[in-house]
Amino acid sequence: MDNSVLKEYVEKNHLPIVQKGYHKYLTFEGVEDCYTYILKSGVVKASVISNDGREFNLRYITDLEIVSILRDEYSQFIDSPYNIRVESETAEFYRINRVKFWKDINKSPEFQRYVKDFYRYRLLYVMKKMQQMLLNGKLGAVCTQLYDLYDHFGVRTPDGIMIDFPVTNEEIAKFCGISTASSVSRILKQLKQNGIITIKNHRVFITNMELLEDNIIF
Secondary structure (H helix, E strand, C coil), rough: CCCCHHHHHHHHHHHCEEEEEEEEECCCCCCEEEEEEEEEECCCCEEEEECCEEEEEEEEEECEECCCCCCCCCCCEECCCEEEECCCCEEEEEEHHHHHHHHHHHHHHHHHHHHHHHHHHHHHHHHHHHHHHHHHHHHHHHHHHHHHHHHHHHEECCCEEEECCCCCHHHHHHCCCCCCCCHHEEEEEHHHHHEEEEEEECEEECCCCCHHHCCCCC
């Protein structure tokens, strides 16, 4: 989606910047916070924790974007809806008091439209993710996640489309609702045998995008 309104806002207001290092958390699910954060640079991961302590990854965020849900306009403190963890060497975030942020949104019709589009886009993403999780099975879920990684980090090379980002089997499992990394390892081995991917220097290369897509219900 078009982030020009958000970009103009952060540049105009000279917001303070918070920096976090690799695998440091910006927010924790359920912990109260009075700020809204906007990703300035870097790669972060949103995830939630189930009642039995298992982590489920929601998505990677790589562009200028609000990374904490705004919720209502009046509460000074709200519970963070999910964990935000830095996955790049460092990440920077704009920080603003959430009540002030809402006031600024309500002053600008353009900003209000942006926020509505932002929530609509996120809702559609979650619905699509649920559909893919429920209908694809384990193989399809892993293929879906590889496609999502390609969309975020794909780089075309002579050897295929390289996912230029280090992702472990355990992390893929957490995106797909698969209980063990060994299950992901078996699926990746199957994809290699079918000529869909190769793995070199700890990077996944998609060598046949059409066959990968054949395993995904879009």
